[in-house]
Amino acid sequence: MSSQLRSSLALQGVQLLDGLPPARLEALAQVCRWRTLPAGRLLVQRAERESDVHFVISGELRVTIFALNGRQLTFREVGAGGQFGELAAIDGEPRSADVLTLRPSVVASLRAADFLALMREEPVVNERVLRGLCHLVREVSERVIELSTLGVQNRVHAELLRLAREAGCQDNKARLDPAPTHSDMASRISTSREQVTRELNALQARGLLAKEGRALLLHDVDQLARMVSELRGAPAQPAAS
Structure with missing residues (x-):
């Protein structure tokens, strides 16, 4: 060296x-x-x-x-x-x-x-x-x-929200580039890759998530925050502009 x-x-x-x-x-x-x-x-x-x-x-x-x-x-x-x-x-x-x-x-x-x-x-x-x-x-x-109170579906939402805030939010949107692999997300929230894939597909079907090359685009971070906060019982924190 x-x-x-x-x-x-x-x-x-x-x-x-x-x-x-x-x-x-x-x-x-x-x-x-x-x-x-x-x-x-x-x-x-x-x-x-x-x-x-x-x-x-x-x-x-x-x-x-x-x-x-x-x-x-x-x-x-x-x-x-x-x-x-x-x-x-x-x-x-x-x-x-x-x-x-x-x-x-x-x-x-x-x-x-x-x-x-x-x-x-x-x-x-x-x-x-x-x-x-x-x-x-x-x-x-x-x-x-x-891990102790949320189901797999909601743990996926919470992890996406965490990643979005780390990446930075603008105009209520966030870009994860490169997107985390499904296996990596599964290891973070103690579930299987198949369950992560299933929930990400569901979010895409709802229009909250989209793929763009190697990236994932979150179209409504505030909505994702509301989905997570409703289960946590805490006020949702709005996405940074």
Whole structure:
């Protein structure tokens, strides 16, 4: 791996480290372990005793769990500029999920002791970590409610709404490009690919969804939000303009 890739330049794109002085970034670059990984490589295994924090320099990784029955439950994808592994670094407990590469990726891994020292010495990093963990708790809580209270049809609606808001909404519409595969959606909401396909076809028949090449177009995000909120018992949040 080139010395330039190992330098502070590569860490400048990590959101958690944004704004840190160049000298601090250079020091972090030197103590990180740098790896170039092919697609499909398992980087972190659930229940293992490994506590590094991993910064994604390029590529994309998936945080997921493989159940004994073979079913996969996906929590999130982490792209360039993101990080994962804070929980094990902070509490010293085993890993809570598997993490594998979706695409060829470059990852810089920081030992737990160095990460905890960074949090103590850099208040802005400490605050970002706390905010990130709060967001994670809220997201997991929402997922638990969906999995325990919503049927498959409504879980598909909720996942589409989440993806639409992540992609950005304009004029009550959203474009998912590239569209998530039916298998990926199924792994996110704990169901089968066939059930996802069935419900997406139903939404297309109602005119709420359309295919356009590799993309999915959502024509009425507010309607989708109302469909989800009616079952959650919470007010619908309108699509951003």
